[in-house]
Amino acid sequence: MSKRVKAGVVGAGVFGAHHARKFAQSAMADLIGVFDVDTMKAATLADDIGACAFERFDELLAKIDAVTIASPAQTHFEMARWALIAGKHVYVEKPLALTLEDADELLRLADEQGVILQVGHQERFVLDALGLPLPGCAPLEMEFKRCGPATGRGEDVCVVFDLMIHDLDLVRMFGMGKALNVSAAGNENETVATVVFEGGARCSFVASRQSHDRARSMSAVYEHGAVQLDFLSRQMQNSSRHNAVCDFASLSHEALQDPLGFGVTAFLRSILGGLLAMVDGRAGRGALELATLIVEARSETNTTDARSESSAHEDGVANAVWPATLSSGKFPLSISKPNRCEFGIV
Numbered sequence: 516m517s518k519r520v521k522a523g524v525v526g527a528g529v530f531g532a533h534h535a536r537k538f539a540q541s542a543m544a545d546l547i548g549v550f551d552v553d554t555m556k557a558a559t560l561a562d563d564i565g566a567c568a569f570e571r572f573d574e575l576l577a578k579i580d581a582v583t584i585a586s587p588a589q590t591h592f593e594m595a596r597w598a599l600i601a602g603k604h605v606y607v608e609k610p611l612a613l614t615l616e617d618a619d620e621l622l623r624l625a626d627e628q629g630v631i632l633q634v635g636h637q638e639r640f641v642l643d644a645l646g647l648p649l650p651g652c653a654p655l656e657m658e659f660k661r662c663g664p665a666t667g668r669g670e671d672v673c674v675v676f677d678l679m680i681h682d683l684d685l686v687r688m689f690g691m692g693k694a695l696n697v698s699a700a701g702n703e704n705e706t707v708a709t710v711v712f713e714g715g716a717r718c719s720f721v722a723s724r725q726s727h728d729r730a731r732s733m734s735a736v737y738e739h740g741a742v743q744l745d746f747l748s749r750q751m752q753n754s755s756r757h758n759a760v761c762d763f764a765s766l767s768h769e770a771l772q773d774p775l776g777f778g779v780t781a782f783l784r785s786i787l788g789g790l791l792a793m794v795d796g797r798a799g800r801g802a803l804e805l806a807t808l809i810v811e812a813r814s815e816t817n818t819t820d821a822r823s824e825s826s827a828h829e830d831g832v833a834n835a836v837w838p839a840t841l842s843s844g845k846f847p848l849s850i851s852k853p854n855r856c857e858f859g860i861v
Contacts, residue, residue: 634799
């Protein structure tokens with residue numbers, strides 16, 4: 516391979532454009548082209564950054580060494596799979612895939628082909644630059660919030676795979692171990708969850724893409740103090756005994772100034788230097804595993820709630836019928852539960 520990586524991007528949306536520009540600006544890469552099923556969007560982006568627009572993915576793969584998958588989440592697995600089969604290095608935006616089986620297939624292909632598989636959990640780099648996790652100790656409790664109004668992006672998957680998965684990756688940095696108990700409630704656009712890990716650490720997560728106010732925060736409570744981080748205001752408070760950078764502005768670290776750019780640079784360095792990916796496919800799978808457990812717990816909660824509401828409603832209907840029947844002196848020959856559809860329950 517030459518000293519510059521021939522790169523391509525799948526997806527000409529907002530994030531695809533960001534990735535394309537990072538490649539175009541890098542001294543380690545030559546941006547060859549962009550592929551999108553919306554050929555007009557691909558052509559517009561390609562013209563803007565001086566690259567080629569490809570109408571077929573296989574034609575792009577034939578021209579490049581590495582590719583970023585920044586298309587809708589539901590396409591990540593198939594696009595990454597074809598790229599890995601073709602022997603290309605792959606940077607796939609989160610989530611890595613939507614099922615653990617698909618994630619395992621991507622890991623297998625990357626290992627077989629001997630190529631880099633990196634996942635776009637770039638906020639790991641921010642925590643690392645701030646000196647987190649704190650060395651030599653594990654939190655007793657953690658809390659994550661990631662909320663904001665709808666943007667129109669990422670809505671092909673639920674909020675857990677779209678937003679919360681960032682924080683599920685971050686919590687794994689703190690060495691919590693295996694999830695022992697998972698509870699969750701909400702819907703496709705808003706979800707709250709609590710995970711208890713082996714060792715007893717309790718972590719709560721809130722994710723919403725229907726909130727009027729934006730919030731992106733993390734807190735970690737230790738025996739000897741706490742760390743609170745606000746990603747939006749770029750402020751950090753640390754009352755623990757360990758040193759950590761408490762001021763974003765005091766650092767010129769690229770991970771704080773441009774996390775995506777830092778991640779793309781790390782990807783290219785891994786390719787050119789034969790290094791391990793900083794956020795590899797196994798890290799992406801770990802976040803996906805937690806996300807899957809939360810979605811399953813949320814579904815179970817919603818099913819239980821629906822059954823409870825249905826039962827309460829049906830009992831209420833039956834109780835409303837019985838007094839009138841008794842007072843009239845007319846007893847029905849048989850009693851049956853009302854048809855669910857009669858009461859708008861489906």
